[in-house]
Amino acid sequence: MRRFVLAVVVFVVLALPAVALDRNAFSFARYDLQVTLYPHQHGLAAECALELRNVSKAPQREAVLQISSSLRWLSIVSEDGEQVEWLEQSYTSDIDHTGLLNEAIVKLDEPVAPGESLRLKVRYSGTVKKDATRMERIGTPHNVARRSDWDEISDSFTALRGAGFVTWYPVSMDAANLSQGNELFETLREWREREASAVLHLHISRASQPEGDNSKFIFVANGSQGRTGAEITDDFPGVAPVIVLLDDAAETTDRPKVTAHYTAAHTSYARDYMAAAENVIPPLEEWFGTARRKIVLVELTDPNALPYETGVYYFVPLRSVQRAGAEVAMARLAAHAMFDSPRPWIREGIANFAQAIIRERQAGRRAAIAYLGQFSSALAVGEAQSQRTPAPGETSSTQLSSIGPQPLITTADELFFRTKAAYVWWMLRDMVGERAMRSALAKYNAADDRDTAYVQRLIETQFSPKRDLETFFDEWVYRDRGLPKLRVESAHARQTLGKMTVTAVTIENLGEVGCEVPVFARSGQGENSARVFVPAKGKAIVRVPLDSVPNEVQVNDGSVPEAERRDNVISVTTSYPGTTDR
Numbered sequence: 394m395r396r397f398v399l400a401v402v403v404f405v406v407l408a409l410p411a412v413a414l415d416r417n418a419f420s421f422a423r424y425d426l427q428v429t430l431y432p433h434q435h436g437l438a439a440e441c442a443l444e445l446r447n448v449s450k451a452p453q454r455e456a457v458l459q460i461s462s463s464l465r466w467l468s469i470v471s472e473d474g475e476q477v478e479w480l481e482q483s484y485t486s487d488i489d490h491t492g493l494l495n496e497a498i499v500k501l502d503e504p505v506a507p508g509e510s511l512r513l514k515v516r517y518s519g520t521v522k523k524d525a526t527r528m529e530r531i532g533t534p535h536n537v538a539r540r541s542d543w544d545e546i547s548d549s550f551t552a553l554r555g556a557g558f559v560t561w562y563p564v565s566m567d568a569a570n571l572s573q574g575n576e577l578f579e580t581l582r583e584w585r586e587r588e589a590s591a592v593l594h595l596h597i598s599r600a601s602q603p604e605g606d607n608s609k610f611i612f613v614a615n616g617s618q619g620r621t622g623a624e625i626t627d628d629f630p631g632v633a634p635v636i637v638l639l640d641d642a643a644e645t646t647d648r649p650k651v652t653a654h655y656t657a658a659h660t661s662y663a664r665d666y667m668a669a670a671e672n673v674i675p676p677l678e679e680w681f682g683t684a685r686r687k688i689v690l691v692e693l694t695d696p697n698a699l700p701y702e703t704g705v706y707y708f709v710p711l712r713s714v715q716r717a718g719a720e721v722a723m724a725r726l727a728a729h730a731m732f733d734s735p736r737p738w739i740r741e742g743i744a745n746f747a748q749a750i751i752r753e754r755q756a757g758r759r760a761a762i763a764y765l766g767q768f769s770s771a772l773a774v775g776e777a778q779s780q781r782t783p784a785p786g787e788t789s790s791t792q793l794s795s796i797g798p799q800p801l802i803t804t805a806d807e808l809f810f811r812t813k814a815a816y817v818w819w820m821l822r823d824m825v826g827e828r829a830m831r832s833a834l835a836k837y838n839a840a841d842d843r844d845t846a847y848v849q850r851l852i853e854t855q856f857s858p859k860r861d862l863e864t865f866f867d868e869w870v871y872r873d874r875g876l877p878k879l880r881v882e883s884a885h886a887r888q889t890l891g892k893m894t895v896t897a898v899t900i901e902n903l904g905e906v907g908c909e910v911p912v913f914a915r916s917g918q919g920e921n922s923a924r925v926f927v928p929a930k931g932k933a934i935v936r937v938p939l940d941s942v943p944n945e946v947q948v949n950d951g952s953v954p955e956a957e958r959r960d961n962v963i964s965v966t967t968s969y970p971g972t973t974d975r
Contacts, residue, residue, distance in 0.1 A: 452504035464519030492527035551638035582805035598624035669719035742814025
């Protein structure tokens with residue numbers, strides 16, 4: 394038998410053409426996947442019927458199937474059960490937490506033409522243990538890495554995300570390396586776009602429990618039917634399943650707008666999160682309309698795991714949390730329940746914007762801007778990387794690496810389509826007003842969003858005559874020109890009638906992107922502000938009235954992200970009628 398297998402492997406190696414494999418040639422149109430978990434052994438066994446469709450422009454003689462390196466291919470046969478020739482090899486890629494894939498290269502008897510389909514049946518098995526190899530080899534401390542890569546199958550904790558974390562179902566894509574800028578994010582984005590219409594039909598169960606083990610358990614997953622139970626069968630459009638196995642007398646609480654799955658020991662914490670979700674839904678419905686789906690809270694029983702959110706599902710270790718923090722966290726889920734878009738910068742940016750809205754409702758505008766500002770330094774670094782062109786021969790060990798421009802309309806980097814996009818939505822609200830923004834969002838229809846300027850036109854048409862937002866969208870959404878660099882060049886106040894003053898403020902923008910920004914004049918008795926557009930590499934003058942004599946002016950309250958914040962505040966010189974400046 395061993396000689397036969399060796400002969401087949403040698404034959405396959407010799408038969409493979411000496412050309413590069415196209416790992417993006419096939420989309421996985423449909424999976425019929427049956428999985429059995431063995432928590433006592435960290436084990437997984439799977440059988441899957443696959444339909445692959447050639448989405449390339451050339452006939453394909455090979456198909457590539459990839460799973461985690463902790464799993465092993467057992468068999469690959471045709472739809473009617475006939476043996477096919479295939480070679481298994483290791484393939485380094487960070488789409489899996491082990492940093493390595495087991496790749497099967499299947500040689501096809503006949504080329505598959507563009508648009509045609511191929512059907513295969515596969516079996517594989519192995520283990521899924523917590524593994525942070527990919528994070529650790531780029532220098533992430535062990536404990537930090539394991540908090541992020543928490544996927545595993547075990548008696549104490551079982552949770553599985555998909556490609557990008559642990560590849561427990563077959564996929565095919567080019568290698569991606571976490572150390573290479575945005576390569577991993579771009580690779581996964583392209584894969585998700587290719588598999589957008591795919592459906593993973595999954596039946597998952599747990600193997601019979603050992604004698605004497607009477608523990609209760611349920612599966613919770615983010616399938617289209619939201620099914621739970623001792624075993625589940627559900628569909629996962631877009632191939633993005635998250636599976637959690639809860640035991641320890643798992644409980645479910647189902648309310649009209651939120652459902653929670655949790656262990657009995659953490660009932661009070663689950664109720665706190667549910668209350669937080671119910672608190673934020675009414676004010677956000679004023680912005681985004683009635684919720685179309687329920688928020689689903691799922692406990693992660695690993696207390697060190699970082700929370701994970703996908704759509705309306707929130708996977709989180711349950712512990713005591715302050716009400717304000719829980720409400721801000723739930724705001725993202727509530728926004729997803731109410732508002733959807735095929736564009737990440739809209740869908741995810743709106744969700745982060747919703748968090749700022751809730752923070753503003755809790756403690757005012759400054760608190761909301763401070764919340765956005767938590768991520769401004771990281772955004773400034775990201776923008777510096779996106780705008781930087783490495784010098785010839787320059788090494789990344791001594792210089793800030795370049796990731797290339799990241800326009801919101803195309804970026805796959807969460808820092809941009811979440812953080813920068815949230816700032817963009819906040820700036821738009823400041824520019825056009827809350828009423829116009831709410832009206833535009835109420836009219837947004839994901840099915841109509843077929844070109845990049847759809848949202849721009851939607852907001853512009855809320856005004857009569859139409860307001861021109863082309864410059865803003867061109868510089869902040871369609872292109873990536875970095876962040877503004879604002880400074881107050883001068884500020885001169887002149888007293889008018891009584892104690893009234895008007896302060897003329899000159900603002901300079903050293904950056905490559907223009908912005909409309911607030912300018913404040915302050916005294917010991919109060920402050921006032923005015924807004925002004927400052928073009929890229931240009932200056933603008935704005936006059937700010939105040940009912941007292943100002944002692945300082947400030948450009949930007951933090952609502953506009955900047956490359957760096959310096960020279961944003963200066964003292965004011967004042968002129969009085971019949972006197973010289975002082």
